[in-house]
Ligand SMILES: [Zn+2]
């Protein structure tokens with residue numbers, strides 16, 4: 001056996017990274033030990049610091065080192081338009097389009113009764129409280145266009161049917177069955193422009 | 205800006221990993237923070253432990269946590285046949301063929317005057333001392349079939365022309381210009397079987 005126990009541990013630990021199989025984990029471990037030991041220590045420190053100090057924004061549940069995230073604190077953003085997303089990765093994808101000037105609410109998942117994920121786990125009370133307080137003019141439901149994402153959007157829309165908030169769902173452009181984080185910026189911008197209301201009109 | 209400073213540091217640090225660009229570093233960082241914080245801490249610890257405790261074998265320069273590596277300590281291996289390689293990754297590739305029962309000497313590089321890498325940096329004194337002490341029957345030069353690898357093999361062969369050791373070079377099968385670590389096991393085994401002597405015969 002040519003791998004030392006600590007090397008084997010390191011290779012195993014590197015497999016926690018998404019997209020890293022046994023072969024690339026081995027190459028990464030050897031690369032760090034042979035050619036970039038200071039890079040390895042910097043990475044270890046960065047991991048520890050991030051795990052210890054990056055929490056979630058008290059308002060929107062986005063990743064944040066402060067009580068409030070930079071977006072919620074930015075007075076140039078329109079706090080009356082709230083985009084509801086499944087994860088911080090999706091938030092980043094929307095931010096990178098540069099076309100959205102509202103704020104966010106990050107569910108950190110979607111409704112999934114089988115996994116015990118209900119409204120509480122998604123922090124929906126907090127979102128509904130913002131709506132009830134009259135702080136929100138429009139709620140853009142940008143959950144993934146998957147079965148679970150649609151069900152989650154549907155649930156939120158049902159809960160808010162009687163409120164005054166404008167409820168919209170991003171629509172055109174995002175491929176059905178796909179995930180927001182893999183959609184290009186142009187498609188996403190298009191999806192935002194084509195959003196439609198989920199409120200039942202009175203004569204419906 | 206939707207990334208916190210610590211997240212940006214973590215993403216930067218992840219790029220020390222070979223094959224990881226800005227986009228995958230971002231996905232890795234978010235995955236760890238959102239879904240696998242204990243995996244992140246395990247990875248940090250594994251990195252620190254490996255950097256601190258994995259050194260090199262005093263005999264063959266392979267990565268080792270002990271004074272001697274497991275291969276040099278294995279009495280079932282033939283210490284009279286020494287395979288000279290550029291890196292531990294190459295060693296691992298040869299080990300994985302399962303067809304070599306000798307021991308190794310890892311140069312950790314190749315001769316490269318332009319980068320200030322000469323015989324000293326490759327530990328060649330240590331290798332030559334083993335040959336001079338009569339411990340080696342055959343020295344298999346398995347440096348990469350690149351210009352530098354060939355030059356390094358040539359240099360070692362020149363230095364040992366007057367010794368009694370059998371000097372061989374792996375030959376058939378390894379694609380010229382390629383690197384050992386990317387060659388499949390069958391090709392490598394073939395290359396070992398087809399090795400040829402580098403000693404000039406008397407009547408040459
Ligand atoms: Zn926030």
Ligand SMILES: [Zn+2]
Nearest residue numbers: 261264273276
């Ligand atoms: Zn050794």
